[in-house]
Amino acid sequence: MSQMKNFTKGFIKENPVFVLLLGLCPVLGVTSSAFNGLGMGLATTFVLVGSNSVVSMIKNFIPDKVRIPAFIVIIASFVTIVELVMQAYLPVLFEQLGLFIPLIVVNCIVLGRAEAFASKNSLGSSVVDGLGMGLGFAFALTLLGGVRELLGSGALFDFKFIESDAMLVFVLAPGAFIALGYLIAIINRLNKKNA
Amino acid sequence: MEYAIIIIAAIFVNNIVLAQFLGVCPFVGVSGKISTSVGMGGAVLFVMTLATVVTWLIQNYILVPFEITFLQTITFILVIASLVQMVEIILKKLSPSLYGALGVFLPLITTNCAVLGVAILTIQKDFNLMEGVVFAIATAIGFTLAMVIFAGIREHLDNMEVPKGMAGVPIALVSAGILALAFMGFTGLV
Structure with missing residues (x-):
């Protein structure tokens, strides 16, 4: 598989959210606006690239039996870095994402890529894989956040199109489930057409 | 009285799955049948309560006195992972x-963000140990309740004629949305 294909597979074909249905908690929890979605997506991308590269570098030294705990410690270290950096430089975003930043640790995508890809492949392709999957995740979060923000408050990236509140329910909890359901249906349809 | 408020808030008003989006993965993945949902709920109740007690003790007797609270995320996830293994x-x-009833669900719980989420929330809300335990149990009951209701809906969905593109996960998510809408009716109860 060429590096280019390795990179782009995360966007539509193997998109972690729309196709693999991994890591749904932050997907639903933080996407009340496009900006929050993007921020969360980029934070996860950083953790994915970091953990993927470290895991692929030390894959030969970790005994098979303790590999999962070892991976979790590596992931948790990168999450702590994100937490501290974000708290220092982006306090507003940190406040809004709240609980979901430490919860990147238990995001199935991160551990899933470490186990399924990085522990078997070279450093180069692991970094590319992490970047592709992470950006695919960020893309999904931004898209869902954008749809919800547009329908729910008539704005996009805080830019107001209409003055009054639109369908407020899309910013609230139920809208997250409903919007994601319809988005997945649309992506399924697109994937079928391509195949 | 205070405990009653914590319980009602955790089960209905701030339902962990439908209002806070924690533990959505098992909610969507395991909730095909009512019986498995109950099993999963039992396992979560067990681990969540234990994990909250242990992490609360670690936070207040190790992390805070030694001023290393920035290690919270790493410590908690390690504790939960080893706790699950031990249980x-x-x-x-x-x-x-x-074990036969809960066994299959236990490994899945490590990656259930509801457990880590409740452990961190208990610290953030400044609960004492007893309040933390009540909060964890009530949250797990709320989780089970949401799972069982949702499983019931999904069992019916299997017999419905759903448009092709919506079949499976999409229609399940839309019904979860409607269920969440119903739970929004509890807003303002406490």
Whole structure:
């Protein structure tokens, strides 16, 4: 598989959210606006690239039996870095994402890529894989956040199109489930057409 | 009285799945049948309560006195992962029947963000140990309640004629949305 294909597979074909249905908690929890979605997506991308590269570098030294705990410690270290950096430089975003930043640790995508890809492949392709999957995740979060923000408050990236509140329910909890359901249906349809 | 408020808030008003989006993965993945949902709920109740107690003790007697609270995320996830493993081993020895009922669900719980989420929330809300335990149990009951209701809906969905593109996960998510809408009716109760 060429590096280019390795990179782009995360966007539509193997998109972690729309196709693999991994890591749904932050997907639903933080996407009340496009900006929050993007921020969360980029934070996860950083953790994915970091953990993927470290895991692929030390894959030969970790005994098979303790590999999962070892991976979790590596992931948790990168999450702590994100937490501290974000708290220092982006306090507003940190406040809004709240609980979901430490919860990147238990995001199935991160551990899933470490186990399924990085522990078997070279450093180069692991970094590319992490970047592709992470950006695919960020893309999904931004898209869902954008749809919800547009329908729910008539704005996009805080830019107001209409003055009054639109369908407020899309910013609230139920809208997250409903919007994601319809988005997945649309992506399924697109994937079928391509195949 | 205070405990009653914590319980009602955790089960209905701030339902962990439908209002806070924690533990959505098992909610969507495991909730195909009512019986498995109950099993999963039982396992979560068990681990969540234990994990909250242990992490609360670690936070207040180790992390805070030594001023290393920035290690919270790493410590908590390690504690939960080893706790799950330990519970699995102990259950296997002591109560094979309970292990038979909960066994398959235990490994899945490590990656259930509801457990880590509740452990962190308990710290953030400044609960004391007893309040933390009540909060964890009530949250787990709320989780089970949402799972069982949702499983009931999904069992009916299987017999419905759903448009092709919506079949499976999409229609399940839309019904979860409607269920969340119903739970929004509890807003303002406490």
